[in-house]
Amino acid sequence: MSPITATFRFYEELNDFLARPLRGRAFESVCAHTATTKHMIEALGVPHTEVELILVNGESVGFDRVLADGDRVAVYPKFEALDVTPLLRVRERPLRTIRFVADAHLGGLAQLLRLAGFDTLYDNHFADAEIEALAASQERIVLTRDRELLKRRTITHGCYVRALKPQTQLREIVDRLDLAGSVRAFRLCLSCNAPLRRIDKAQAEGRAPEGVLERHAQFVTCDVCRRVFWEGSHWKRMRTLIDSLVPEQRERDAKA
CATH class of the missing domain: 3.10.20.30 (Beta-grasp domain)
Incomplete structure (x- = not known):
């Protein structure tokens, strides 16, 4: 033959x-x-x-x-400007909700995606088979620097992350997937990926330093890890990062 x-x-x-x-x-x-x-x-x-x-x-x-x-x-690859509507894209449909699962090398990126409000699973002990199963069962986009992981049969949506530093990786993913309009900052716990909720100052007593309680009036907490957060210097640095991605984000957050 x-x-x-x-x-x-x-x-x-x-x-x-x-x-x-x-x-x-x-x-x-x-x-x-x-x-x-x-x-x-x-x-x-x-x-x-x-x-x-x-x-x-x-x-x-x-x-x-x-x-x-x-x-x-x-x-x-993905088209940024060319209209290919009459043609057959190779995936049947886009994912209705943007959710991610990140591999062991992308812990910093996972935290920053949570900062931007994107549900992102991460555990540095996730095996490739576990990531594949989570992506399929929960319709998550796989983020990895391992191209072999993206070749697994049941993974339909994934991104090979080219950048090496977390902040640059965040910009790469936001730009590539056109996520700027979907950013909702400071909604998720950076450690747990769980929703944050507002609490009053009395509920923060004993859980935040006394000096912080004296200087700040607004607090949020994570019901999973029980940590309390406030708008300190670290928050301001993160705010600057989000504003650099989405300049109009501050106005949108203020209206939420």
């Missing part, structure tokens, strides 16, 4: 996953006779969760398209 050869071209940031000689150009690759677009895209190093659109011979297809000899495959 003669081999099947297809020509591939990956666009924009998807090239980051390819071997250097294959980046930014069309190249041929030998395929198994039953190989699908998903199989070959991942065999070449690109996690399927990073792909938004596939064209085979100019026709929009899904991940299950079996490749034939001579096929020309164009693979695109």
Whole structure:
């Protein structure tokens, strides 16, 4: 049986996953006779969760398209400006609610996403199989710097995080997923991911330092870890970070 050869071209940031000689150009690759677009895209190093659109011979297809000899495959990431409404996106539907699960290397990012109001599960002991199960059962977006994790079959939504520092990672995710309009800061506990609620000063007595009680009038608490929070210097630094992401966030919070 003669081999099947297809020509591939990956666009924009998807090239980051390819071997250097294959980046930014069309190249041929030998395929198994039953190989699908998903199989070959991942065999070449690109996690399927990073792909938004596939064209085979100019026709929009899904991940299950079996490749034939001579096929020309164009693979695109998320589109920022181009309207691709008439074409077939490779995921059936977007997630109704934005929720995340982060791998063991992204603890700092997980805290900052909680700061911005996004439900984010994180435990540095999560195994890959556990992350996969949480993503499937709770419809969460997987955040990771491990491309092999994103290749797991049941993970449908995920982001390979390119930046190394948590604040830069936060900006990357907010920009990539267009989350600026969904930021609702200071709603979740940074440690527990549980909702914060307002309490009066009397309820904070014995749980916050005396000096803090003298200087501040507004307090919130987490009912899981029982910690009490107030608008001190740390809050101001976090406020500055959120304002740098979403300048209108302060006005929105004030109206909430």
